[in-house]
Amino acid sequence: MSLQLTNTLGGELEEFSPIDPGHVRMYSCGPTVYGATHIGNFRAFAFPDLLRRYLEWSGYRVTWVMNITDVDDRIIRDLAAAGGTLSELTAPHIARFMADMSDLRIGPPTVLSRATEHVPEMAALIATLVDKGHAYRADDGSIFFRISSWPAYGTLARLDPSQARVGERVADDDYGKDDARDFALWKGPKPGEPSWPTEIGEGRPGWHIECSAMSMKYLGPSFDIHTGGVDLIFPHHENEIAQSEAATGQHFVNVWLHNAHLQLGGQKMARRVGNIAKPAEIYAEGYSPAVLRYALIATHYRAPLEWGDDTLDNARAAVQRLSTAVATLESYAEARPDAATLDEAVSAARDSFKTAMDDDLNVSGALGAVFDLVRELNRRVDARSLSTADASRAAAALRDFDRVLGVLDLPDELPEGAQELLDQRAAARAAREWPTSDRLRDELAALGVTVEDTRDGQRWRVTTRGSNG
Numbered sequence: 001m002s003l004q005l006t007n008t009l010g011g012e013l014e015e016f017s018p019i020d021p022g023h024v025r026m027y028s029c030g031p032t033v034y035g036a037t038h039i040g041n042f043r044a045f046a047f048p049d050l051l052r053r054y055l056e057w058s059g060y061r062v063t064w065v066m067n068i069t070d071v072d073d074r075i076i077r078d079l080a081a082a083g084g085t086l087s088e089l090t091a092p093h094i095a096r097f098m099a100d101m102s103d104l105r106i107g108p109p110t111v112l113s114r115a116t117e118h119v120p121e122m123a124a125l126i127a128t129l130v131d132k133g134h135a136y137r138a139d140d141g142s143i144f145f146r147i148s149s150w151p152a153y154g155t156l157a158r159l160d161p162s163q164a165r166v167g168e169r170v171a172d173d174d175y176g177k178d179d180a181r182d183f184a185l186w187k188g189p190k191p192g193e194p195s196w197p198t199e200i201g202e203g204r205p206g207w208h209i210e211c212s213a214m215s216m217k218y219l220g221p222s223f224d225i226h227t228g229g230v231d232l233i234f235p236h237h238e239n240e241i242a243q244s245e246a247a248t249g250q251h252f253v254n255v256w257l258h259n260a261h262l263q264l265g266g267q268k269m270a271r272r273v274g275n276i277a278k279p280a281e282i283y284a285e286g287y288s289p290a291v292l293r294y295a296l297i298a299t300h301y302r303a304p305l306e307w308g309d310d311t312l313d314n315a316r317a318a319v320q321r322l323s324t325a326v327a328t329l330e331s332y333a334e335a336r337p338d339a340a341t342l343d344e345a346v347s348a349a350r351d352s353f354k355t356a357m358d359d360d361l362n363v364s365g366a367l368g369a370v371f372d373l374v375r376e377l378n379r380r381v382d383a384r385s386l387s388t389a390d391a392s393r394a395a396a397a398l399r400d401f402d403r404v405l406g407v408l409d410l411p412d413e414l415p416e417g418a419q420e421l422l423d424q425r426a427a428a429r430a431a432r433e434w435p436t437s438d439r440l441r442d443e444l445a446a447l448g449v450t451v452e453d454t455r456d457g458q459r460w461r462v463t464t465r466g467s468n469g
């Protein structure tokens with residue numbers, strides 16, 4: 001079986017096949033940088049990252065483009081309050097976003113493109129739409145897309161075009177429109193607002209046009225996959241399709257994938273609701289980025305992720321189970337013949353993992369396959385029925401699953417002073433000085449290092465992580 005994905009365009013589960021054999025081109029709507037990005041936002045970036053990793057694991061080359069919206073109405077509102085320049089305002093938010101992405105092992109995307117660095121491309125696309133009669137100018141220099149010129153409008157969201165509502169994002173752009181449904185491609189200059197001189201005049205882009213301009217610049221007029229949160233289907237993605245296809249005359253995107261929201265207390269996590277949690281706050285509570293990543297990816301992307309009191313603890317237990325299994329296998333040594341049935345167990349797990357992921361990224365099924373194998377390997381380790389070479393092959397198999405999951409938590413760096421304590425403790429145990437050994441175990445725990453005694457000696461793992469701000 002090959003990969004099947006649920007395409008929002010048409011609403012069916014479809015067999016995935018890239019336009020260029022062996023090469024997948026995908027685009028994800030990225031963050032608007034007007035404040036810290038919260039974990040609900042990161043769900044929408046962890047999901048395409050999981051997909052990207054799975055495509056690579058399956059042998060595809062992937063070109064993944066994500067945008068950064070660094071100019072929009074909310075940023076301009078903040079700029080009016082804060083003063084300074086646009087880039088002074090957005091730079092710290094962009095830096096924080098990149099650091100959070102790296103901690104969460106998301107990407108980096110092949111191209112991470114900023115709206116403000118692509119204004120000429122947006123202006124050129126708008127000029128084409130005006131030339132072709134799909135867009136018109138208002139008196140104030142704004143330019144609107146004429147929805148009545150595009151009969152296919154509403155196909156993605158399955159709207160009746162005559163019923164299409166004016167979206168939240170364009171509600172304040174009414175001035176100068178011929179039709180309430182039309183949306184702003186370009187906004188005329190206003191005193192005190194940033195604007196750019198371009199071939200279509202002075203002004204700034206509307207929000208929707210940036211994703212068409214940047215995706216097509218890096219991926220071509222037709223590409224394979226476009227992702228985003230469900231809230232972007234209408235009007236944002238509907239508008240992207242209309243303005244891209246009206247300009248190029250070509251089919252824009254083959255597969256549209258949308259992730260459901262992260263919910264806290266029964267509501268979508270959102271800044272306007274006020275129920276947001278930032279990654280740094282979660283790390284300050286002692287959960288590692290790998291644990292947060294696990295919590296973000298372990299629920300199927302099309303199902304709402306209900307964030308509960310036990311979400312992170314469950315994720316931590318799973319991450320530790322997997323990480324401990326790898327650490328155990330990698331330090332295991334037993335001089336005995338290879339186990340006859342190990343490769344069979346590993347390849348059965350790999351088949352189940354692939355079957356589940358091929359089924360619209362059924363991640364719970366895939367994790368089930370991984371943890372069934374972990375249980376089986378633990379049993380064999382306890383029975384000492386593996387050879388040293390078996391154990392190392394088994395560890396490599398678990399690490400291979402982690403190329404897709406990205407959740408192994410095996411810090412190779414101990415906190416300062418911990419190695420000394422571990423050495424002293426090993427010596428104390430060799431001398432059967434149990435009270436000393438126990439005291440050293442407590443001192444290590446205070447440094448965030450948990451020690452376990454195994455037949456192969458003491459094994460440690462770093463269980464807490466200090467706040468990283």
Ligand SMILES: [Zn+2]
Binds near residue numbers: 028029030211236
């Ligand atoms: Zn977008």
